[in-house]
Amino acid sequence: MYWSQKGPVNTNETIALAVKRARELSIDHIVVASCSGETAKKLIGKVPYVICVTHHVGFTAPGEDEMPPGMREELAAKGVRLLTTTHLMGGLDRGVRNKFGGVYPAEIIAQTLRILGQGLKVCVEIAVMALDAGLIPAGKEVVAVAGTGTGADTAAVILPAHANHFFDTKVKEIICKPREF
Structure with missing residues (x-):
């Protein structure tokens, strides 16, 4: 599914498609980027594990x-x-770049993933982070x-690898993303 615009207007449909695909593939874990916790709240009770x-x-x-x-307490209390x-x-x-300038490997990887959109870059990133944390x-x-910013507009099926084997990570499916970003 491709959205005509980026951003939070797509949150509810993105969540619905993500949950639907997780169920179809018997995937128990959804990893979600959520700074305020609002997007994460929308997943409670829809899959066994929300990270x-x-x-x-x-x-x-x-x-x-x-x-x-x-x-945090509210989300944790709900699992x-x-x-x-x-x-x-x-x-x-990023700290080195901010202080001294230049471009470094992690930022080159991030920029490369952004050719598919900010949301897909973040999907890959958070999946690896959750794996590294043992979650x-x-x-x-x-x-x-x-x-892209707030809310959700991108979902993907990912087989993450630990950061020390990052290039073994596989984006198996892009469930949805904005066409314009």
Whole structure:
């Protein structure tokens, strides 16, 4: 499915398609990018395991957590597993670039994935991050859900590899994404 526009207008349909495909393929884990927790909430009760990957604390401002107070507890109480950490493709390389300039391998990989859209780049990234954190099983396909900015507009079936074997990651299916991004 291809959306005519990017962004949160596609969130509900993206979630519906992601859940439908996960069920068709007997995939138990959906990994979702959600900084506020709102997109993750939409998945509660729809699949056995929801893993919510957020921006790291300090992404927007030093010490600032984008997730509203109480949301982590609410999600965790409903069985959502949360991962808040430095992003796979935006860690030390970005710090070096910000300080000294230049382009580094992780950012080249990220830019390459963005030729298919920001959402697909994030889907790959969060699937690998969740695997590295031990929140999803190794060797199993997951459905990843992400967006362009807020909400969700992209979903994909991914067989993630650990970061130290990143290029063994496989994007098996693109369930939906915006045509314009």
